[in-house]
Amino acid sequence: MESEGQEQAIIDWIRRHLDAEVIGLERQPRWRPAWFVEAQRGSETLRLYVRGERVDARIGFDLNHEMRLQKLLHDHGIPVPRVHGWMDEPTAYVMDRVEGVEHLNETPVEARAGIMESYMKALAQIHALDTTSFIEADIIRAGENSAPGRIGMEVYEKAYRANKKRPDPFLEFTLNWLRRNPPPASARESVILWDTGQFLHDHSRLQTLIDLEIGHLGDPMMDLAGFRMRAREIGFSDFDRLYGCYEAESGQRVNREAIRHHYFSFALCNQLAFHAALAEPPAGSDYMMNLRWCTETNLYAIEALADIVGVALEPVEEMPPSPAPTQPAHTLLVDWLRHFTPSDPQEAHQTRSAFRLARHLERASQIGLQVESADLDEASGLLGFRPDSSFSGDAALEKFIQVDDGAHDEALIHLFYRRLLRGLSLLGPKGSAIATHYPVPGVSLS
Numbered sequence: 001m002e003s004e005g006q007e008q009a010i011i012d013w014i015r016r017h018l019d020a021e022v023i024g025l026e027r028q029p030r031w032r033p034a035w036f037v038e039a040q041r042g043s044e045t046l047r048l049y050v051r052g053e054r055v056d057a058r059i060g061f062d063l064n065h066e067m068r069l070q071k072l073l074h075d076h077g078i079p080v081p082r083v084h085g086w087m088d089e090p091t092a093y094v095m096d097r098v099e100g101v102e103h104l105n106e107t108p109v110e111a112r113a114g115i116m117e118s119y120m121k122a123l124a125q126i127h128a129l130d131t132t133s134f135i136e137a138d139i140i141r142a143g144e145n146s147a148p149g150r151i152g153m154e155v156y157e158k159a160y161r162a163n164k165k166r167p168d169p170f171l172e173f174t175l176n177w178l179r180r181n182p183p184p185a186s187a188r189e190s191v192i193l194w195d196t197g198q199f200l201h202d203h204s205r206l207q208t209l210i211d212l213e214i215g216h217l218g219d220p221m222m223d224l225a226g227f228r229m230r231a232r233e234i235g236f237s238d239f240d241r242l243y244g245c246y247e248a249e250s251g252q253r254v255n256r257e258a259i260r261h262h263y264f265s266f267a268l269c270n271q272l273a274f275h276a277a278l279a280e281p282p283a284g285s286d287y288m289m290n291l292r293w294c295t296e297t298n299l300y301a302i303e304a305l306a307d308i309v310g311v312a313l314e315p316v317e318e319m320p321p322s323p324a325p326t327q328p329a330h331t332l333l334v335d336w337l338r339h340f341t342p343s344d345p346q347e348a349h350q351t352r353s354a355f356r357l358a359r360h361l362e363r364a365s366q367i368g369l370q371v372e373s374a375d376l377d378e379a380s381g382l383l384g385f386r387p388d389s390s391f392s393g394d395a396a397l398e399k400f401i402q403v404d405d406g407a408h409d410e411a412l413i414h415l416f417y418r419r420l421l422r423g424l425s426l427l428g429p430k431g432s433a434i435a436t437h438y439p440v441p442g443v444s445l446s
Helices: 003-018 063-075 109-127 132-136 151-162 169-180 221-234 239-250 256-266 269-279 287-309 327-339 345-383 390-402 409-425
Strands: 021-027 034-041 044-052 083-087 092-096 190-192 199-201 206-209 216-218
Touching: 003 021, 003 034, 003 044, 003 083, 003 092, 021 345, 063 083, 063 092, 063 132, 109 190, 109 206, 109 221, 109 239, 151 169, 151 216, 151 269, 169 269, 169 287, 169 390, 169 409, 221 239, 221 256, 256 287, 269 287, 287 345, 287 409, 327 345, 345 390, 345 409
Parallel strands: none
Antiparallel strands: 021 034, 034 044, 044 092, 083 092, 190 216, 199 206
16 A cells, blocks of 8 residues: 555544544654554544554564553553554554653753663563453463563564575574573563563653563563663663662562573564565665664674673774775765755655665675675684685575584684674774664673
């Protein structure tokens, strides 16, 4: 369905189901279909948000599952937007729109701790909910042969394998390690959000929790692990204080060893979700956003694994750019996109994506051959031969990993860390935000 048809379908749905007339509708400029809607019902003004199905991620948790979870949380008094209903076309659900800010970077320092403490209290409240109504609503949970702390990754891995497009030795290595080293067993099964650290506030208090798309019934320690990756994005990283707040509110001990393990596994979720979209980008996919997310969170994962097994990581040498025959064309394209004037917010978002893609291609033309050569040289040390291309090298490395019993874990951790750092340097010019790694503090065990 084209954009105009989608908008008309939204208008018709709101008229039929909410007995309201749409007076304002705007597509949210982002990587997934979503709309801000204002509607009038008598003297009442409704401010709504229509959340559509992703076009590129394969996560195993569908949008209807997300809607059911969110509705139940709202019914239990958790601060999430009220759900109004489901749309078949476009595939979406309608909820109240809540205003607020998604990060604390511009929030007064004295207010940040209070907002985050409110967030931890909300998590503790969620974890204390009776799970009966969630089970009756078919919210995903572990079966007889699984465990609360593993079902989320099992859902992700199943979706990844169903949509796998090319060799992915990094994922095969990390998933292999997880099979050999499962998370600590947990006797608790709670409603969890998993992709935690997403909320709105008004600079003084918590307004609502948002983006519940991978919530399910799992180990509550998964919620305390996931949002560590958002430390820089949120603007708050005193996790020891937050864990103390959670223990005081919930009466439950925080298992920091489990958090280390769950943090590592959760950091793999972007690569699991976007593997197929990076191999064969669908229309509407934000390729550079996905590539940046995957590269950064894969680094988080390998750093977390190195911390768990006690491996000291070392940086790679910087690769000087070489002049490329396409440099004049790249310079022209990047400059044109930088100065292009978009006509609306959605076009501005698309132009920004194209600008990042052009800079990535420019950087790849300058150092791409050096990166590929370094990757193949390093792989040859494990394989016993030097592959002739990145694709054949990935295929050979994947086969090597699939039969490895852990004897080469340390060597593979070093290899993937260096490969990821070199891959990061391909994303854009040296010093640019998109090509810069922002490490996350490790988990304190005391």
